[in-house]
Structure formats: structure tokens, C-alpha cells
Amino acid sequence: MAEFTDALKTASSGMQAQAMRLRYTSENIANADTPGYRRKLMSFEAEMMRGRPSGSVTAGPVTLDQSTLPRIHDPSHPMADESGYFDGSNVDLVMEIADAREAQRSYEANLKMFDQVRKMSSSLMDLLKK
Numbered sequence: 001m002a003e004f005t006d007a008l009k010t011a012s013s014g015m016q017a018q019a020m021r022l023r024y025t026s027e028n029i030a031n032a033d034t035p036g037y038r039r040k041l042m043s044f045e046a047e048m049m050r051g052r053p054s055g056s057v058t059a060g061p062v063t064l065d066q067s068t069l070p071r072i073h074d075p076s077h078p079m080a081d082e083s084g085y086f087d088g089s090n091v092d093l094v095m096e097i098a099d100a101r102e103a104q105r106s107y108e109a110n111l112k113m114f115d116q117v118r119k120m121s122s123s124l125m126d127l128l129k130k
Helices: 002-030 093-129
Strands: 040-049 052-064 071-073 085-087
Touching: 002 040, 002 052, 002 093
Parallel strands: none
Antiparallel strands: 040 052, 071 085
């Protein structure tokens, strides 16, 4: 039964990490037009158990994309400097939508794995009852 528990933990950690990834992706999309906003990036880290990888993952620290912000010329903008320029956002909507779809599909794959393990565990319990 420990194998079932480990598999459920692995699938659950994957779903939690992908949910966090979707959260940051949606924050990036929401702030795509915010002047000076830097895209949030996150990584995944493998969890260790007794010095070995357990198969589970956690969301790593959030970092900000350090690529240069585009300079936008709009003298009427309240944040424009004396030359009429202000820093835009470095969020690329196409990239964010692709990341969101990838995170959604990864979440769904982990959910299917979770459901499959649950069904196998239930079937095993039914066999043991007989």
C-alpha cells in the first residue's frame, strides 16, 4: 500500500506545482499592460526523501525576468519622463498563453494519474475483501 501512497503524493505534488505555475502565469497576463512590470518565472525542484529523489516536486522560488523592459513613447502617459518615454512590461502574451496551456495539460495528466491510482487501490481493496 505504500506504493499507492507514494504515487498519490507524487501526483498531488505535481498538481500543486502546476496550480502555482498557473497562478503566476495568470498574474503575468493580468499585468501585461502594467508599466514597469517584470514577468514572474518559477522553477520546479525535486523533493528528496532519505537522500534520494522521491519523484515529487515543489514549486521553486519565484524570480523576475531580468530582460530589458521595452521603452514606450507616449508623452501623454502619466509615467512618461521628460522625453516622453516610459518602461513597458516584458510580458509576452503568446508565451504566457503557451505556458498556461502546458501547465493545464500537466495538471490534467497528474489528475489522471491520481485517479488511476485511486481506482487501482479501490480495486485491490475489493479483491482483498473477497
